[in-house]
Each structure stands twice: as structure tokens, then as C-alpha cells.
Amino acid sequence: MPLLTFRAVWLAAAAFFAGGVNAIAGGGSLLSFPALLQAGVLPVQANATNTVALLPGQFTSAAAYRRELHRYRSLLLPLLVAALAGGLLGARLLMATRQELFLRMVPWLLLTATLLFAGGPPLQQRLFQKPHAHATGLRPVARVLLPIGIFVVCLYVGFFGAGSGLLIMGVLSFAGIDSVHEVNALKTIITSVSNSVAAITFVFYGAVLWHYGLFMMIAASIGGYFSARSARKRPTKSIRFFIIVMGCIVTAYFFWKLH
DSSP states (O other), X not given: OOHHXXXXXXXXXXXXXXXXXXXXXXXXXXXHHHHHHHTTXXXXXXXXXXXXXXXXXXXXXXXXXXXXXXXXXXXXXXXXXXXXHHHHHHHHXXXXXXXXXXXXXXHHHHHHHHHHHHTHHHHHHHHTSSOOSOTTSOOHHHXXXXXXXXXXXXXXXXXXXXXXXXXXXXXXXXXXXXXXXHHHHHHHHHXXXXXXXXXXXXXXXXXXXXXXXXXXXXXXXXXXXXXXXXGGGSOHHHHXXXXXXXXXXXXXXXXXXXX
């Protein structure tokens, strides 16, 4: 099999499974981003291409959560503005980062994303263990500070993004939003906006490798669609365990490779 064909098959498979696990458990970037690096793509271009490739699945998820957004519709505009600004600035920071520096950061970013993904369920249980006192609405100070917190997290989303969903959920829950479904809905639309503006920035700078990104986008969309349809039949815990193991292996490999 020619090298280019092998890379295409390898990246399509990684994107397919990344889209699938994003639809079920999240953490798909821990599969697709290292796959691009293994295919010989430079770190900055790999991150940019990965962001664009996994973006369509986020739009479909956001559309599915329309009803859950109704309660906090008055918050949507400031939160989305904060997500847009954070994603844009984070993406610009990535474009200004030298390849060598970003490559040295990759193991630490992967380690952070893996730890966030692994600690997700226990932290979510603690966050939602007790209802907040203001279950019918947020305190005025929370309404002011929440967009600031989202802006800070979306800086990370634009710069790297893997594992950022848990950070956004933590900020929303800390502000007083106690419904898991509403938190998931807000998290999905926030990440969609911040990743969209990051993707546009990457395209503008010419950092996206379209000969990889286009078929990865198709593969990720197919994987996400079929996984979403069969999500109830899938053992989510086993998928999460597989992603955590893969994240540990990939992180260890890049630490070994660089050090």
C-alpha cells in the first residue's frame, strides 16, 4: 500500500472513531490529533486541521440541544461573545507560537486533556451532587462573572481544546446551573462557537491541510452520526476507559520522544 494511501486510511479511521467517541463520551481529539502527528503533520497544522475536521459533529450536537437552551436564552449573547473572543484570541496565540515550542507543549497538553477526561465523571458527580440555592436563576454576580470565566476557558479551546468540555462544565456549574442537560447544552454551543472562530482563523492563516482535513471531516461526521444513533446500546464506561488508556499511551510516547 503506498504511503499516502496508508496515511489517508489511518487518518480516516482515527477521525471516524474520534467523531464516534465525541458523540458518546467526548475526548475524540485524543485520537485524531496524535494520529495527525504520527502521519508527519507539523504540530500547529495538526491542531488546526484537527479542529476543522471535528467541527461538523459539534454543530449537529448543538442543534439537538435547542430545548435545553431556552431557560438561559438571556445569557446566550454574552456567553457566545465571550466564547467567540476567547476562541479567536486562543487561535491567534497558536498561530504566533513557533512549531518547536508547540511541539514541546504537546505532551503537557495531552496529559492535561487526559487527566481532565479521566476525572470527568467523579468531578461531575461532585458538581451536581447538591442543587444550588438559586435553582430558578443565577445570582447577579454570577451573570457578570460567568462570561469572563467562559472567555478564559475558550482561550484554551482556541489554542488546543482537547478536554476543554469539562472545564466549561465546571465553570457553568460553579456559576449555579444545576441541570446536567442544560450544562451540556450550553457547553456544546459554547465549544461550537469558539471552535468555529478558531477554525476560521486557522483557514485564514493557511494552517489547515485540506487534503487531510476534508476526508477526516467526512469520516468524523459519519462516525458521530452512527455513534449518536446507537449511543444507548454502547457501554460508555468501556469507551471512556479505552480513550483514557490511549491518552496515557500517546502522552507517554511524546514525553519519551521529546525527552
